[in-house]
Amino acid sequence: MGRLRANPDQQRAFRRLVGRHAPPAPLLRNLALAFVVGGSICAVGQIFMNGFLGRGLPPERAGAMTAVVVVLIGATLTAFGLYDEIVRLAGMGGALPISGFSNAVAAPAMEYRREGWVFGVGAKMFTVAGPVIAFGLLASLAIGAVYVVLGLPLPK
Amino acid sequence: MVEFVWAFLIGGGMCALAQLVADLTPLTPAHTMVLFVILGAVAAGLGLYDPLVRWAGAGASVPLPGFGNVLVRGIFTEVAQRGPFGLMTGGLTASAAGLTMAILFAALAALVARPKG
Numbered sequence: 483m484g485r486l487r488a489n490p491d492q493q494r495a496f497r498r499l500v501g502r503h504a505p506p507a508p509l510l511r512n513l514a515l516a517f518v519v520g521g522s523i524c525a526v527g528q529i530f531m532n533g534f535l536g537r538g539l540p541p542e543r544a545g546a547m548t549a550v551v552v553v554l555i556g557a558t559l560t561a562f563g564l565y566d567e568i569v570r571l572a573g574m575g576g577a578l579p580i581s582g583f584s585n586a587v588a589a590p591a592m593e594y595r596r597e598g599w600v601f602g603v604g605a606k607m608f609t610v611a612g613p614v615i616a617f618g619l620l621a622s623l624a625i626g627a628v629y630v631v632l633g634l635p636l637p638k
Numbered sequence: 639m640v641e642f643v644w645a646f647l648i649g650g651g652m653c654a655l656a657q658l659v660a661d662l663t664p665l666t667p668a669h670t671m672v673l674f675v676i677l678g679a680v681a682a683g684l685g686l687y688d689p690l691v692r693w694a695g696a697g698a699s700v701p702l703p704g705f706g707n708v709l710v711r712g713i714f715t716e717v718a719q720r721g722p723f724g725l726m727t728g729g730l731t732a733s734a735a736g737l738t739m740a741i742l743f744a745a746l747a748a749l750v751a752r753p754k755g
Contacts, residue, residue, distance in 0.1 A: 516657035521650025527696030528645040545699045549736040557743030561751035574656035578701045588744040595748045603748045610668045618675040622709035622729045625683035636714045637685030
């Protein structure tokens with residue numbers, strides 16, 4: 483007696499059925515969540531950006547104030563224990579916006595307060611922010627130095 | 639209204655790109671944050687990032703590459719005003735507001751809030 487074999491049509495139908503019920507590939511799910519959550523945070527930032535520009539702030543000042551507001555939102559949600567959940571859900575969608583930088587400063591500050599204000603709060607708030615600031619400054623210094631040393635016209 | 643669409647698409651796109659890096663390479667989220675600040679600084683150095691900010695607004699300035707852009711733009715501004723001395727002052731001057739307030743809000747959070755668990 484030969485083995486039972488589904489015909490090609492049945493095999494295709496079976497694969498379609500499985501595909502409909504299998505969980506989405508984790509990578510695609512992660513990408514979609516990062517995109518939607520990160521994009522939404524930026525859209526919220528745009529509300530404040532429009533407000534500051536509407537009040538006549540020059541673009542650079544409006545950008546800085548928008549960053550401050552998004553930092554405030556990130557720190558507040560961190561204080562209520564909510565931003566860690568956003569990062570758990572959306573990964574870099576929560577971590578890459580400046581609110582995620584704020585979370586990376588505030589969360590260890592809260593966590594390590596028991597180790598004191600100097601070596602706990604003051605030191606641990608820079609666990610992630612320190613490298614970000616250090617390498618950001620070094621990169622920007624190097625780029626600026628290239629322009630100065632080579633005497634290139636600065637991009638306006 | 640259209641600026642919200644671009645802010646969402648460009649900001650979300652950068653976050654998805656960062657997620658791709660975090661998922662497909664051995665880099666941790668913290669490494670990825672550092673990498674994207676540097677990428678933003680390099681793009682700013684090539685004069686590419688400011689047009690993106692004009693186009694996508696907060697979609698370009700709120701994600702961390704926007705921080706790299708602010709550092710480089712600050713250096714360019716101060717070098718133009720005071721010469722090479724600006725190399726040492728421009729980055730922190732331009733980013734001072736966000737950094738100062740991040741530290742203040744973190745200290746306040748540590749003062750008033752308890753971590754969960």
